[in-house]
Amino acid sequence: MRVAHVRQLSGIDSVELAERPDPTPGPGQALVGVEAAGVGPWDVGFVSGAASGLALPFVPGFEVAGVVQAVGDGLDVRPGDHVYTSLWPGGGGFAELALASADRMAPMPDRVSFPEAASLVIAGGTAYEGLVDRGRLRSGETVLITAAAGGVGSAAVQIAVAVGARPLAVASPNNHDYLRDLGALEVFDYHADDWPEQVRTAVPGGADVLLDGAGGQTGNQAVTAVRDGGRAVFIVLAGAPARLERGIVGESFAAQVNRQRLESLNRLVDAGALRAQVEAVLPLGEVRAALARVAGGHTRGKMVLEITK
Ligand SMILES: NC(=O)c1ccc[n+]([C@@H]2O[C@H](COP(=O)([O-])OP(=O)(O)OC[C@H]3O[C@@H](n4cnc5c(N)ncnc54)[C@H](OP(=O)(O)O)[C@@H]3O)[C@@H](O)[C@H]2O)c1
Numbered sequence: 001m002r003v004a005h006v007r008q009l010s011g012i013d014s015v016e017l018a019e020r021p022d023p024t025p026g027p028g029q030a031l032v033g034v035e036a037a038g039v040g041p042w043d044v045g046f047v048s049g050a051a052s053g054l055a056l057p058f059v060p061g062f063e064v065a066g067v068v069q070a071v072g073d074g075l076d077v078r079p080g081d082h083v084y085t086s087l088w089p090g091g092g093g094f095a096e097l098a099l100a101s102a103d104r105m106a107p108m109p110d111r112v113s114f115p116e117a118a119s120l121v122i123a124g125g126t127a128y129e130g131l132v133d134r135g136r137l138r139s140g141e142t143v144l145i146t147a148a149a150g151g152v153g154s155a156a157v158q159i160a161v162a163v164g165a166r167p168l169a170v171a172s173p174n175n176h177d178y179l180r181d182l183g184a185l186e187v188f189d190y191h192a193d194d195w196p197e198q199v200r201t202a203v204p205g206g207a208d209v210l211l212d213g214a215g216g217q218t219g220n221q222a223v224t225a226v227r228d229g230g231r232a233v234f235i236v237l238a239g240a241p242a243r244l245e246r247g248i249v250g251e252s253f254a255a256q257v258n259r260q261r262l263e264s265l266n267r268l269v270d271a272g273a274l275r276a277q278v279e280a281v282l283p284l285g286e287v288r289a290a291l292a293r294v295a296g297g298h299t300r301g302k303m304v305l306e307i308t309k
Pocket residue numbers: 040041042122123126146147148149150151152153170171172173175190213214216218234235236237253254255256294297298299300301
């Protein structure tokens with residue numbers, strides 16, 4: 001099979017196209033013919049060595065959509081089924097074939113393309129877990145979402161609307177109309193020093209919930225725009241605050257995009273409440289260009305590789 005792999009950790013230019021033996025599914029696994037793979041900041045982290053945990057050589061790619069080719073024992077999917085799946089933590093998605101675990105795979109939503117489905121796995125799964133399962137976001141509450149125009153943020157704004165909450169989005173000005181179209185009630189530019197005060201003016205007392213996908217200074221500023229006793233959920237694990245003041249309850253988490261969460265995304269997509277946001281689809285041969293665009297830090301929605309092209 002054709003893959004994009006990494007034999008040495010020296011950044012995006014170390015990602016090479018290569019041929020590797022086809023994998024064979026074991027118990028609880030399906031062999032998926034990968035049609036499309038999402039590209040995320042985590043891929044950039046692994047190929048640069050900033051993220052650890054994968055032994056060389058490795059194939060990046062942690063979210064794919066494709067067609068089941070073969071199944072191991074104990075699976076309820078069949079060859080020919082269209083599925084989408086998280087490949088966390090082993091990766092292997094930038095390849096014509098990938099091994100998917102039954103507990104992290106679900107039938108693809110109807111009426112979406114393979115690139116759209118691949119784009120939803122980690123972005124949608126993380127947004128769902130962060131807002132619904134961990135943030136316990138409720139109808140009528142305000143939720144402040146940083147990095148709102150990115151992969152996770154674009155899904156989070158829509159999921160917040162779907163639960164009846166009121167999303168406040170933080171992004172560069174060129175993304176403000178985009179975010180209003182997704183359902184953001186108010187938009188704020190993090191380049192303005194006083195943007196947290198602007199939030200507190202718009203929502204006296206501050207937001208009920210924060211989903212922070214930006215980290216760093218923006219994440220720290222965002223906490224100041226949360227109301228006393230509010231909740232804060234952090235997905236940028238490096239530097240996430242260990243302790244918060246004013247009774248704010250905070251948590252950071254590594255997303256578990258399991259079958260149940262993918263099925264929850266299916267229901268939102270089927271209901272028309274969640275639309276995949278794909279900035280661009282590039283062929284596997286342009287994997288370095290796709291990673292470079294993600295590394296630039298300003299993709300709108302998701303970057304996706306089409307493997308079969
Ligand atoms: N814990 C987990 O399990 C988990 C899961 C998924 C993602 N993550 C992490 O969460 C973060 C977001 O993920 P993602 O996939 O949504 O990333 P992404 O798509 O690459 O996010 C891009 C967005 O980040 C915004 N941004 C860039 N620099 C910023 C800054 N200084 N302040 C505020 N916003 C800034 C950009 O906004 P503008 O273009 O509008 O400026 C852009 O829209 C990443 O660090 C990722 O690694 C963690």
